[in-house]
Amino acid sequence: MSTALVPAGQAHGAHPPGHDTNTGISHVKLGIWAFLSSECLFFGAFISTYLIYRGRDHALLEQEGLLPEKIFDIPFTSATSFILLMSSLTMVLALAAIQRDDMRGLRIWLGATALFGLTFISGQVYEFTNFYREGLRLQTGVFGPTFFVMTGLHGAHVTVGIFWLLQLYFRSLQGKLTSAQSEAVEVAGLYWHFVDIVWIVIFTAIYLVPYN
């Protein structure tokens, strides 16, 4: 293999100077990708559990009037899914803004992303409350625990993402976030997009695919 001795920071010129690296990729970026890879397994375990047990308690849910197709409000969940999908667009526009040193644009798009995330979470709280009123509990059959744990953990991830975005927003307001630190926005964006792709899978597997 041909190797070259080149200056640190120049050999891997895609990341700005000041970003720690001894691999050519900033440690932070490599770290977030390793984390996201582990998160695939984390959510994979919950989605797998749901799919494996899907439909096995159909008779129980039918008896109690809690069949998913009866209690799910697909138009409502589609609307919140659409909002989360659009938050991925605003997130990537925030990154594009900081990369061209447009700090006002950055704040607008970061704020929009956080707002969309908050709307999604509000929708989830509303949905959970409705399901609870209908009689669906954490201990209802196998659907109850698999549904609440999986979507609840996803909601917790979205909530962490909202705090992360708000932290970036306020750092930018204080002038502590500049275009030289665009990687901070990129890393937060990677997390946010990951949360979005997990929802793409959950939305299809739980809400759209027929339960039985």
Place this chain on the structure above:
Amino acid sequence: MSDTTEVAELEPSADDGGGELVVADEGTIEHHEAHGHPEPRQYVLIAVVLVIVTAVEVAVSYISSDTIGPNWIILVLASMAIIKFALVVSWYMHLKTDRRILRRFFLVGLIGAPLLYLIIALALRALNKNYNEPTGVTP
């Protein structure tokens, strides 16, 4: 004879004015050339595609399984979810243009998750003879 190419330019260190060298292989250098993020216009176009696919996905979910069969519905829905997933990962997470090593990092988890599903499913079926029987029905 060694095939090593040495490019000995030094980068000044912040503290002592010295220099630091790192060893980079050809693959690493190659990745830098392909590290350009798309334009905002392209991001918006991807969003439009995502919205259209989602709308079709929701519409398909309303088709009665008696019409085309539940397996076809699942296949169509899964295909559209994969398209959306791939679009977000490739364009918004920049895996299309970013370094190959990051793609590999992510693929480990992405392949590992379905593999985990397969192992659990096979293990459950092998261990539990009553696996397919319904559970939780109260008399």
